[in-house]
Amino acid sequence: MDQDYATYDDDKLLSLLIDRDNRAFSEIYNRYWPLLYKHALRMLKEGNESEDVVQEVFTKLWQKAPQLPSDTSIGAYLYVSTRNAILNFFSKNQVHHAYLTDLGQFLDQAQEITDHLIRGRILTKLIEEEIEKxxxxxxxxxxxxxxxxxxxxxxxxxxxxxxxxxxxxxxxxxxxxxxxxxxxxxxxxxxx
CATH class of the missing domain: 1.10.10 (Arc Repressor Mutant, subunit A)
Structure with a gap:
C-alpha cells in the first residue's frame, strides 16, 4: 500500500530521510522549498542566487541526512542552513568584489606604469637619435x-x-x- 507522505509530520519524515527515503526527501523539499526561497529572496534580492542558495541547502541536507540526530527539528535545521548559506554567499561575494576591485586597480596602475615606461623608452630613443645628429x-x-x-x-x-x-x-x-x-x-x- 502506497503511503501519502504529505500526511506525515516532520519527525516521521526526518526518520525516513535518515534512512535515505527519497520520497521523504521529496516531501520535505516540497514542504519547505517555497518558504526557504522566499526568505533567501528577501535577503539576496535576486531570484537565481536565491534558488542556488536553497538548492545548496537541500543538497547538503541529503548528503548529511544519515548523520542528523533523530531529534532534529527539520524546519529549524533548514532555516539555519539557509541563513548560513546566505551569509556565506555574502562573504564570498564581498571577498570576490574586493578582489576584483583590487585587481582592477592593480591593472590600471600596471597599465599606467607600462605606458609611462614605453613613452619613456621612446622618448629616450628619440633623444639619443637627436644627440647622434x-x-x-x-x-x-x-x-x-x-x-x-x-x-x-x-x-x-x-x-x-x-x-x-x-x-x-x-x-x-x-x-x-x-x-x-x-x-x-x-x-x-x-x-x-
Missing part, C-alpha cells in the same frame, strides 16, 4: 658631460679646448634638444 665636437662634449658626468674642466682637459668652449658647446647642444623636444626633454638633459 649633433655636430661631432658638440656631441662629444654633451656625452662626456651627461653620460660620463665629467666637469667642464675635465672635459676641457680631455678635448684640449677651453672651459668656455665646453660650456658654449653644451649650451648649444641643450638648446638644440630643447627646440626639438620642448617640455618633453627630461630635466636630466637640461640642468647644467
Amino acid at each position: 649633433l655636430p661631432p665636437r658638440m656631441r662629444e662634449v654633451f656625452e662626456l658631460k651627461r653620460k660620463q658626468n665629467l666637469s667642464y674642466k675635465e672635459i676641457a682637459g680631455i678635448m684640449d679646448i677651453s672651459e668656455l668652449t665646453v660650456k658654449t658647446q653644451m649650451n648649444k647642444a641643450i638648446s638644440t634638444l630643447r627646440t626639438k623636444f620642448g617640455s618633453h626633454l627630461p630635466s636630466f638633459f637640461i640642468s647644467l
Whole structure:
C-alpha cells in the first residue's frame, strides 16, 4: 500500500530521510522549498542566487541526512542552513568584489606604469637619435658631460679646448634638444 507522505509530520519524515527515503526527501523539499526561497529572496534580492542558495541547502541536507540526530527539528535545521548559506554567499561575494576591485586597480596602475615606461623608452630613443645628429665636437662634449658626468674642466682637459668652449658647446647642444623636444626633454638633459 502506497503511503501519502504529505500526511506525515516532520519527525516521521526526518526518520525516513535518515534512512535515505527519497520520497521523504521529496516531501520535505516540497514542504519547505517555497518558504526557504522566499526568505533567501528577501535577503539576496535576486531570484537565481536565491534558488542556488536553497538548492545548496537541500543538497547538503541529503548528503548529511544519515548523520542528523533523530531529534532534529527539520524546519529549524533548514532555516539555519539557509541563513548560513546566505551569509556565506555574502562573504564570498564581498571577498570576490574586493578582489576584483583590487585587481582592477592593480591593472590600471600596471597599465599606467607600462605606458609611462614605453613613452619613456621612446622618448629616450628619440633623444639619443637627436644627440647622434649633433655636430661631432658638440656631441662629444654633451656625452662626456651627461653620460660620463665629467666637469667642464675635465672635459676641457680631455678635448684640449677651453672651459668656455665646453660650456658654449653644451649650451648649444641643450638648446638644440630643447627646440626639438620642448617640455618633453627630461630635466636630466637640461640642468647644467
